[in-house]
């Protein structure tokens with residue numbers, strides 16, 4: 001009789017298979033797929049190492065492993081992603097939140113904590129709502145307006161906002177950058193003269209970089225979430241032109257940027273003469289990642 005497939009045996013097999021196939025983070029990927037199929041938390045796998053897995057679940061796992069080997073991102077296969085200690089829904093209509101983007105959230109929360117009273121935040125290009133949700137969850141006095149041009153991505157964001165009970169403090173609006181905001185600003189914000197903070201992780205991949213992206217990204221993640229125009233700076237130009245008009249004096253603009261876009265985006269903001277204290281910060285890989293500018 002063939003030996004039964006236990007959780008331990010399956011994990012060992014997947015880790016070795018994923019390593020051979022050069023899949024990123026083989027163990028985490030294996031744990032994510034198996035815990036998804038078994039509807040368990042990852043930690044529970046280790047508490048049930050000897051549990052024998054039945055044929056229907058083995059078949060489901062087998063098909064997911066095959067798709068994973070063909071470069072389909074594990075987050076789309078499981079429909080889940082961890083971001084800033086939140087467990088969020090993701091779908092192929094939205095970008096998979098990246099660990100690098102946590103730096104943007106970190107700086108946003110720090111800025112909000114340096115101020116007093118209710119804080120009005122605008123999250124442009126919200127996608128699955130990861131930045132808006134992380135800010136609202138960690139800063140109780142924040143009222144966030146989050147926009148995205150893609151209504152399907154906003155449906156995913158709505159589920160994430162609801163999951164964390166943030167519906168009263170995060171409003172989702174469909175449209176092009178600031179366009180849906182103008183007529184929708186709530187009274188408190190209007191009378192106080194704009195947002196305290198604008199954050200955005202826009203599409204910033206240039207045409208030439210887009211062609212060279214990993215198959216995992218290029219074949220599965222939405223082009224709308226990545227394509228920043230010929231030089232990758234299209235959305236930054238538009239934000240630089242409009243952001244100051246939506247910010248209070250001393251309000252901050254925080255943007256995620258590509259790994260070598262620091263100088264160019266800094267220049268775009270300097271040229272507006274509307275911002276001071278413009279700083280570029282690098283991420284844990286020593287790449288340009290977040291630019292901060294304060295409205296003067």
Ligand SMILES: C[S@@+](CC[C@H](N)C(=O)[O-])C[C@H]1O[C@@H](n2cnc3c(N)ncnc32)[C@H](O)[C@@H]1O
Nearest residue numbers: 097125126127148149150176177201202203225
């Ligand atoms: C890089 S993703 C960021 C998603 C999410 N904020 C994150 O950090 O993972 C960019 C998002 O911008 C949206 N987008 C692209 N062009 C836009 C535009 N002109 N106005 C508003 N949103 C736009 C895309 O639909 C996508 O969800």
